Amino acid sequence: MNQATDEYDVIVLGAGPVGENLADRTRAAGLSTVIVERELVGGECSYWACVPSKALLRPVLARAEARQVPGVREAVGGPLAAADVFAHRDKQVGNWKDDGALTWLESAGIDLVRGHGRLVGPRRVAVTPPDGSGGEERTLTARHAVAVCTGTRAALPDMPGIAEARPWTSREATSSGTVPDRLIIVGGGVVAAEMATAWCGLGSRVTVLVRGSGLLNRIEPFAGELVAETLREAGAEIRTGTSVKGLARPGGAEGPVTVTLESGERLEADEVLFATGRAPHTAEVGLETVGLEPGGWLTVNETCRVTDVPDGWLYAAGDVNHRALLTHQGKYQARIAGAAIGARARGVERLDTSRWGEYATTADEAAVPQVVFTDPEVAAVGLTAEQAESEGRSIRVVDYDMGQVEGAVLYADGYRGRARMVVDLDRGHLIGVTFVGPGVSELLHSATVAVAGEVPIDRLWHAVPSFPTISEIWLRLLEAYRG
Known part of the structure; x- marks a missing residue:
C-alpha cells in the first residue's frame, strides 16, 4: 500500500468492521483515506468476539437441535470433539492473522498505518509504531475529518485479588484452546449467556453468577427465563441476586481460582470469566488535545459528528459513541458517517438528517436488531x-x-x-x-x-x-x- 504521504482527506482510528466500513464509504466518495490500527485489521469482532464466539456456539446449537429430530438424535449422543471445534474456530479467525483483511484494504484503495494513533490537535494524528518495528513516529493530517472507531474493551471491576487472579474476559473465553473442567461466569448479559451455552456444551461445569434477577434483562423477560431453563437442563448452575467481592489464585496461572461472594461463601473453579460490561477505548487517543475528557464515551449527532468539538471535523462511530453496542449497528453508523463526510467534502451544506433521512442514524433508537446465539x-x-x-x-x-x-x-x-x-x-x-x-x-x-x-x-x-x-x-x- 502507498504510505508515502502524511496528508489525507480522512483519517480513521481503528480498523475493525466500523472503521473499515467508514473508510470504504469515504473512498467511494473519492476521498483519500488512511486507517490507523495497533492490533489486527478486522478488529475485536473478527478475532475475539462475534466470529469466534459463533464458531464455538454453532456446533453446540446444531447438536441441541439434532437431538430434537427423531431419527437423528440417536446419532448425536456423544460429546463434541472439542479439538475439531477449536480448529474450526481458529480457521474462521484466520488463525489470528489479518492477511485477508489487508488484501481487501488494498483492493479498496485504503492506506494502512500500523501503530497506536492518538490525536495531537485538530485534524492531526500521531502514530507510534508497534514495539520492535524500528519505525519512527509519524504525524498524519486530515483535510476533512478524523473518525474515532476504536470500539470498547472488557470492563473489569475493581476488587481485591482480581489482578493476581487474571480472570478471563470475552477475549480469553472466545480464544481458549482448552476446556476448563469448572468455569464460573460473572454476569447475566449476552456474553455471559452465550459463553455459558458454549462452554457448557463443550463439557465445562458452568456456574453463572448474576447480580440481578435473571439473564438477559434488557430483552423481554421470557427470553432470559427460557435460556436459563435450558442451561439448567444442560447441567449449568445459575445463581441470581449474587455479587462477587473478591478473587484469589494462590497457586499461580496453573492453579484454581477462588471466588468469594458477598455472602462470604467461596466457590472454586479452574477459570472465571467476567462478563460485566464494556468500557470505551478512548483513554489513550488524545481526546484531551481537542478539549474532550479522555476515557469517556463520545457524544455525537445523527451523522456521528462529535458535538463538543468546534468546526465539525471529528466523528465517532461504533461502540465509542454508546448509541448501540453492536457490530452491525456500528457498521450502519459508519456507512452514514462516511457518506456524510463525503457530502460535506463536496460542499453540501444541508444534509437530510430528519427521521429516517439519508444521513440520520435513526435505527439506533427505533429499530436495533439483536440475536443472542443461546439455546x-x-x-x-x-x-x-x-x-x-x-x-x-x-x-x-x-x-x-x-x-x-x-x-x-x-x-x-x-x-x-x-x-x-x-x-x-x-x-x-x-x-x-x-x-x-x-x-x-x-x-x-x-x-x-x-x-x-x-x-x-x-x-x-x-x-x-x-x-x-x-x-x-x-x-x-x-x-x-x-x-
Whole structure:
C-alpha cells in the first residue's frame, strides 16, 4: 500500500468492521483515506468476539437441535470433539492473522498505518509504531475529518485479588484452546449467556453468577427465563441476586481460582470469566488535545459528528459513541458517517438528517436488531413492552407460543419458544418484536423491516408466510391481534 504521504482527506482510528466500513464509504466518495490500527485489521469482532464466539456456539446449537429430530438424535449422543471445534474456530479467525483483511484494504484503495494513533490537535494524528518495528513516529493530517472507531474493551471491576487472579474476559473465553473442567461466569448479559451455552456444551461445569434477577434483562423477560431453563437442563448452575467481592489464585496461572461472594461463601473453579460490561477505548487517543475528557464515551449527532468539538471535523462511530453496542449497528453508523463526510467534502451544506433521512442514524433508537446465539436463540428488534410503556406509549402486547406453529413442530420435536409483538396503537404499526426458540435468528430481519419501515399492521396481514415454516408465527400473531 502507498504510505508515502502524511496528508489525507480522512483519517480513521481503528480498523475493525466500523472503521473499515467508514473508510470504504469515504473512498467511494473519492476521498483519500488512511486507517490507523495497533492490533489486527478486522478488529475485536473478527478475532475475539462475534466470529469466534459463533464458531464455538454453532456446533453446540446444531447438536441441541439434532437431538430434537427423531431419527437423528440417536446419532448425536456423544460429546463434541472439542479439538475439531477449536480448529474450526481458529480457521474462521484466520488463525489470528489479518492477511485477508489487508488484501481487501488494498483492493479498496485504503492506506494502512500500523501503530497506536492518538490525536495531537485538530485534524492531526500521531502514530507510534508497534514495539520492535524500528519505525519512527509519524504525524498524519486530515483535510476533512478524523473518525474515532476504536470500539470498547472488557470492563473489569475493581476488587481485591482480581489482578493476581487474571480472570478471563470475552477475549480469553472466545480464544481458549482448552476446556476448563469448572468455569464460573460473572454476569447475566449476552456474553455471559452465550459463553455459558458454549462452554457448557463443550463439557465445562458452568456456574453463572448474576447480580440481578435473571439473564438477559434488557430483552423481554421470557427470553432470559427460557435460556436459563435450558442451561439448567444442560447441567449449568445459575445463581441470581449474587455479587462477587473478591478473587484469589494462590497457586499461580496453573492453579484454581477462588471466588468469594458477598455472602462470604467461596466457590472454586479452574477459570472465571467476567462478563460485566464494556468500557470505551478512548483513554489513550488524545481526546484531551481537542478539549474532550479522555476515557469517556463520545457524544455525537445523527451523522456521528462529535458535538463538543468546534468546526465539525471529528466523528465517532461504533461502540465509542454508546448509541448501540453492536457490530452491525456500528457498521450502519459508519456507512452514514462516511457518506456524510463525503457530502460535506463536496460542499453540501444541508444534509437530510430528519427521521429516517439519508444521513440520520435513526435505527439506533427505533429499530436495533439483536440475536443472542443461546439455546434457544433469542432474536429481538425495537422496544420491549416495558420500554414502550416507560416512554408513555399506548401499546398492545401480543404473545404466542411458538411451539404451536406447524413449522416449529416439524423443525424440532418438543419445540419450546415464544413470540411477542408490541404494537403502537396510536400509530398503528409495530415498535418491537421478540422471538425465542430454535432457529429464530433468521426470522429477525423480517421483523426489522416491519419496525424500521413502520409498516401498518393492517398491511402486514397481506404478507403471507409460507406453509409449513416457522415464519408462520407472523400469521398467528396477527390473528391473535385481530381477535
